Every structure is written in C-alpha cells, then in structure tokens.
Amino acid sequence: GENVEQHPSTLSVQEGDSAVIKCTYSDSASNYFPWYKQELGKGPQLIIDIRSNVGEKKDQRIAVTLNKTAKHFSLHITETQPEDSAVYFCAATPRRDDKIIFGKGTRLHILP
C-alpha cells in the first residue's frame, strides 16, 4: 500500500521568509496529492492540492510542486506570516475510491 514520508517534522522560519516542506510517496499509481493545515484545536483543512498531470500549482503565497519520476512533492510558502504557524500534512491517494494516506506532519513556527 501507499506510504508517505514527510520532512522536516519541525520547521522554524523568520517572518517574511519562505518555508518548504517535502514529501515522498511509494505508490507510483498515486495521482492526487493534497496538503492540509491544522491549527490548534481544529481539524485539518485543505489548503492546496495537485494532480499527477500537473507539475506545479500556485495559489497566492502557497505553491506545490510534483516530481512524478522521483515520487516527491513539496509545499512552498512565501512571505510567511504569523498565521501560517500550524501543523501541515501532505497526503497521497491513487484513486478516487481509495484511502488517503497522510504524512506525519510538519510543525511550522513563524518567528517574529
């Protein structure tokens, strides 16, 4: 089955700088890669996703890149702000009716 590895587990970034979180997946059939943000006391919320027919997707300060050959994908947050402090999860799934498998999460701290 699918296995998703996520790095780093903790990341501290100065406010205004960029943050990068990286994930690798094992199942070459995976074709949907969402990223979730979880704030304290809340459930994870989808912030951006990418499908395997696209190499990069951007939404304002957030971007995701996908390298299918290497089986890895990354989340990039530019011009970080205090409200970006949270836990971020990457995930992968091979089919619409298959389970979504999550990485173990990255705790992002934005330093003032």
Added chain:
Amino acid sequence: KAGVTQTPRYLIKTRGQQVTLSCSPISGHRSVSWYQQTPGQGLQFLFEYFSETQRNKGNFPGRFSGRQFSNSRSEMNVSTLELGDSALYLCASRADTEAFFGQGTRLTVV
C-alpha cells in the same frame, strides 16, 4: 452548508470500557473516513465507509470497528479500551477526492 460534525468533542474512559464516536458528514457526501491522530504519528487511517459498506481498511486491531447508516452518518466503536487508544479521532467526508474534516473527538483513556 454545514460542515462535518463530530460528537462528542471530549471523552474520558477507563481501561477495558468501550466507546462509540459519531460523525455526521457534509450533506450529499457518501464517503466517511476515520483517522486516529497521536503526537508523532500523524493521521493514521482506520477505515472508510461508502454507502453503508466498508470500502477501505487500515491496519488497526479488530477492537476498532465502524458502521455507516443510510443517511451517511457514521459511528466508530472501540472495545476493551487501552491506554494507547488515547488520541484525537477525526472523521472526514468527501464527495470526490477532496476530504473535509471535522474537529475531532479527543478520547482519553485512564
């Protein structure tokens, strides 16, 4: 449109007891998945139900079970609770690929 609702939000149980958690999905969503979240382990997949049938299953012992009703609401049950079952239990509903999560039920086993 109402989001995913989980009840109760908090539970304290004693070892050996059993517990039932409830999840009401977003209206129109037929898939409900359950995840266990513990520090350092991330979100571990328990099982997924679609149209009252278990569609996918994770690697949890048989003490963890679930079901889904005709209105898509789902329950999960944990029997013979152990201290290690203390966790945040999250459910997610989806109509297609995007999963929407509830706020979770925090279970503490003492």
